[in-house]
Amino acid sequence: MTGLRAVHVRAPGKINLTLRAGLPREDGYHPLETVFQAVSLYEDVIARPAEDISAELHGRGADLATGRENLAVRAAELLRETAGEDSGVHLSITKQVPVAGGMAGGSADAAATLIACDQLWGTGLGREELAELAAELGADVPFALTGMSAMGTGRGDLISPVMSRGQYHWVLAIQDEGLSTPEVFAEFDALTGDGPGADDEDDARHGGEVVSALLSADPLVLARTLHNDLEQAAVSLRPGLADVLAAADRAGALAAVVSGSGPTVAALALDAPHASSVADVLRGAEVADEIQVATGPVPGARVIEHVGRG
Ligand code: C5P
Known part of the structure; x- marks a missing residue:
């Protein structure tokens, strides 16, 4: 102690x-x-x-x-x-x-x-x-x-x-009802069968593309690299997510992707004012329970305050 x-x-x-x-x-x-x-x-x-x-x-x-x-x-x-x-x-x-x-x-x-x-x-x-x-x-x-x-x-x-340069502005479309990660992976297995795995050449190239996009500090470059293999499985379990992705596109987001196993959709914007306008349009579209803006990257777990001995 x-x-x-x-x-x-x-x-x-x-x-x-x-x-x-x-x-x-x-x-x-x-x-x-x-x-x-x-x-x-x-x-x-x-x-x-x-x-x-x-x-x-x-x-x-x-x-x-x-x-x-x-x-x-x-x-x-x-x-x-x-x-x-x-x-x-x-x-x-x-x-x-x-x-x-x-x-x-x-x-x-x-x-x-x-x-x-x-x-x-x-x-x-x-x-x-x-x-x-x-x-x-x-x-x-x-x-x-x-x-x-x-x-x-x-x-x-x-x-x-x-390494990453610059700050990226995101609009997050959040659903009250979550998705279970194991269920999304099981759906991924059912949809994929014995298809290609993470170690094929195309995948290796893709990881490299994101890494150089992050150095560009250009959201338009990053937008072209967003991809999630679990997206189809998440949409299959929650078909409404297709509407969220389409609404983000219509709202003028540079690109949108399901985050991890979902159901949150992350839409990339050009800058802070653009994020706020995409967020307003998405709120109006009523495709998610909540819309939040966020920026990244930010630091990992860190101490904010120690309250002293006494
Ligand atoms: O490790 P964690 O408890 O976060 O993972 C939750 C579940 O998600 C695992 O039990 C597994 O079903 C699935 N999972 C997976 N492959 C990963 C990460 C998670 O199949 N790489």
């Missing part, structure tokens, strides 16, 4: 600029090649000393489970066990990232919890060890630690940072 009274950590949601998926491996996971961008919708976790491990949720996730089903609670348990710590923590989590929206909000909670508890307990674990725990918790957790822009391979959990 460090004697700190509270640690506040903020972690971002993500969108997948490109996502290529291969045939499922023996462990059920699909090999991915994806380029993530962290965006300015955040999860805020405040960790305070307590006897046991517990959580409360505010904002979007107010009705979510706060027991072991909650990935943040599991993150605190895993860190406690690994560090041989015997104190507990109370987590107060305020969610902006859509729940089950393909933007890794639950993973951001877990990443923020690892950093917050590490600080609160003074575990002495390094960033690399925390990244290993992150990968154990879920495929998207390591990226929430790193943030900015990064290539994800393996299950999406092997992260290599990617």
Whole structure:
């Protein structure tokens, strides 16, 4: 224990600029090649000393489970066990990232919890060890630690940072009812059969295109590279998403793509005023429950405030 009274950590949601998926491996996971961008919708976790491990949720996730089903609670348990710590923590989590929206909000909670508890307990674990725990918790957790822009391979959990110039402006079309990631992958399998995997030549080329597009600082160049292999599966499970994509196109977005396993659709705009006009048109189209603007890339999980000893 460090004697700190509270640690506040903020972690971002993500969108997948490109996502290529291969045939499922023996462990059920699909090999991915994806380029993530962290965006300015955040999860805020405040960790305070307590006897046991517990959580409360505010904002979007107010009705979510706060027991072991909650990935943040599991993150605190895993860190406690690994560090041989015997104190507990109370987590107060305020969610902006859509729940089950393909933007890794639950993973951001877990990443923020690892950093917050590490600080609160003074575990002495390094960033690399925390990244290993992150990968154990879920495929998207390591990226929430790193943030900015990064290539994800393996299950999406092997992260290599990617250089990016400029700021990109997004309009996010959010649905109240989420999609289950395993169900979207199962639908992907059903639609793909024994088709090509993530390791074919075309895919390798595509990942390279996004990486150079990010260096251009030109949203028009980035727009041409957006792609998601899971999009067809998400649309098949939620046909209304085709209307969202078409409405984004009509609203003048440079391009639009389903983020991760969906159902959030990310539409790219030229700049902040353009994003706000695309957002207004999309609100009028009534194809989503909520429209938000966001920018990226933004940093990964980071400490916002330590509340001192006393
Ligand atoms: O690792 P995480 O718990 O976030 O993954 C949730 C589910 O999504 C996995 O159990 C698996 O069904 C699916 N998934 C996958 N391939 C990936 C990542 C996730 O099939 N690369």
